[in-house]
């Protein structure tokens with residue numbers, strides 16, 4: 001039985017010897033590599049926080065002292081130390097452990113969403129609550145990466161935290177642990193990163209670490225006295241310790257920089273920080289992928305989030321088929337060659353969004369703004385105002401936080417900005433906050449904005465080109481995670497709508513949005529075998545709704561829409577509204593993702609579970625047609641049965 005198996009509760013950590021703690025760290029790393037090699041997941045980030053997570057759980061009393069992880073992708077070690085090590089082998093599997101903290105899994109998990117730069121705000125709120133409740137002996141710990149620190153919300157929180165009372169009954173003990181590994185996926189960008197990274201590249205960096213280590217190790221001081229001691233000893237390195245000045249100028253106490261892989265030093269720093277009793281920032285220097293050579297050697301992203309891989313080499317297991325992202329990557333490079341006004345913007349996700357090739361080909365026309373989707377949107381609007389056609393490439397779910405910028409900055413100015421949303425629809429194993437299931441709902445009210453949902457790679461290329469030709473309104477092109485399907489050729493085009501199948505009878509008009517075309521065609525074949533005639537169409541541009549759908553609808557007994565987006569306020573709702581406004585009295589039923597947060601599982605498992613498959617759709621539509629038939633026989637109003 002190893003040490004890890006004995007950790008039934010984080011308090012057990014306090015009784016371990018240094019040797020046992022060393023062994024524990026090694027066991028955790030082995031478990032991380034062996035499990036993630038099978039399941040896929042955030043290997044690099046978690047290898048980088050083994051020591052600091054052990055230290056945090058030895059010094060603080062979770063869950064009474066909340067330990068909050070920004071983004072949460074680096075909480076696997078926390079899960080192992082809070083009694084879930086034996087469930088770890090089912091990481092990210094349906095019914096298994098979530099890849100992020102989960103309140104349903106453990107009282108030690110406070111925050112479960114995985115959108116970056118939020119931890120300090122949660123922590124600020126918790127610290128304020130403890131002060132109001134007279135529980136200022138509780139300390140809130142927030143672990144935040146250098147990448148997440150490039151998100152604006154983190155600075156809104158720091159502005160508040162630094163302003164809080166440092167002592168007395170209303171004090172708010174809050175320890176910010178900056179896990180600074182110098183990277184998001186790729187090296188972290190921006191002025192802040194340069195100040196933080198400056199430490200690593202300056203030859204006096206080792207001296208700084210040594211100074212802090214000696215001071216921490218030698219003194220029994222805590223709180224203010226320690227702080228003075230540290231400050232005084234380091235003042236000779238003041239210009240090197242730029243981050244210290246930056247945070248202190250804001251009124252935030254700063255301890256560091258320290259070696260985030262030296263557990264004893266991290267513990268001493270946390271003990272001193274805890275003793276301070278107010279808000280303190282502990283700056284840990286770590287390496288993403290630490291302790292696993294293939295990750296450290298991975299120059300792309302230090303195995304930030306690999307799929308299954310060979311643990312001996314770190315190389316991917318199997319060869320992935322062509323992904324939607326690959327098609328976009330090639331399309332974007334071609335567009336860059338054709339038009340010098342086309343530029344790209346990424347929010348710290350150059351690789352995952354397929355922009356690396358464009359960045360290599362056009363280094364001066366590709367901008368990484370850090371994890372800052374709101375800034376990306378309005379900066380792109382500025383670019384469009386000044387004569388460029390910017391392409392902002394995000395995961396669909398991360399667009400949510402830039403809604404006001406899209407509405408009030410981009411659309412209000414009719415700016416020709418193109419948003420490319422990868423990971424739209426159900427993503428699956430990354431859990432509820434990563435599904436791209438809201439974009440075609442939240443963007444419906446945006447005046448002038450247009451949305452394209454390509455059904456395959458060829459249409460992605462076509463519709464992206466059409467989007468680039470729009471210079472007086474924001475355009476959106478959205479596609480899902482995973483392999484790009486075989487092309488689905490159209491029989492004809494009616495207005496802007498592609499007709500994909502025709503039948504002898506025009507019973508059902510099935511409007512299949514984007515990647516749902518395959519399921520729509522499959523459903524049509526199944527229904528045809530039951531004698532139900534289905535015309536499947538792909539609207540291509542789903543906003544605004546193409547008027548051609550009205551005439552097509554009038555020729556059928558029933559209209560069905562299907563989209564890889566939330567049902568509420570989605571394309572189906574918009575089509576129904578257009579049909580109503582046109583007086584097209586045809587029953588309509590819309591299919592989409594139900595309005596709930598989806599537990600993690602594979603994309604196909606979830607799509608089957610919510611009925612967004614050919615089989616599921618055929619079953620539902622068959623029932624609707626049968627209801628129409630019985631209504632017709634009974635002479636009832638045919639719409640009474642199927643109107644939503």
Ligand SMILES: Cc1ncc(C[n+]2csc(CCOP(=O)(O)OP(=O)(O)O)c2C)c(N)n1
Nearest residue numbers: 045114115116145146147148183184348398
């Ligand atoms: C709002 C938002 N944008 C983008 C992402 C995608 N993302 C997940 S982790 C990550 C990098 C985080 O870097 P850092 O905070 O330094 O943590 P590390 O992985 O280095 O431990 C990004 C960009 C996200 N989760 N949330």
Ligand SMILES: CC(=O)[C@@H](O)[C@H](O)COP(=O)(O)O
Nearest residue numbers: 071073114305352423430481
């Ligand atoms: C934590 C985070 O937001 C990203 O790392 C995300 O998990 C990547 O998702 P993909 O694996 O779909 O690229």
Ligand SMILES: [Mg+2]
Nearest residue numbers: 145146147183
């Ligand atoms: Mg980082």
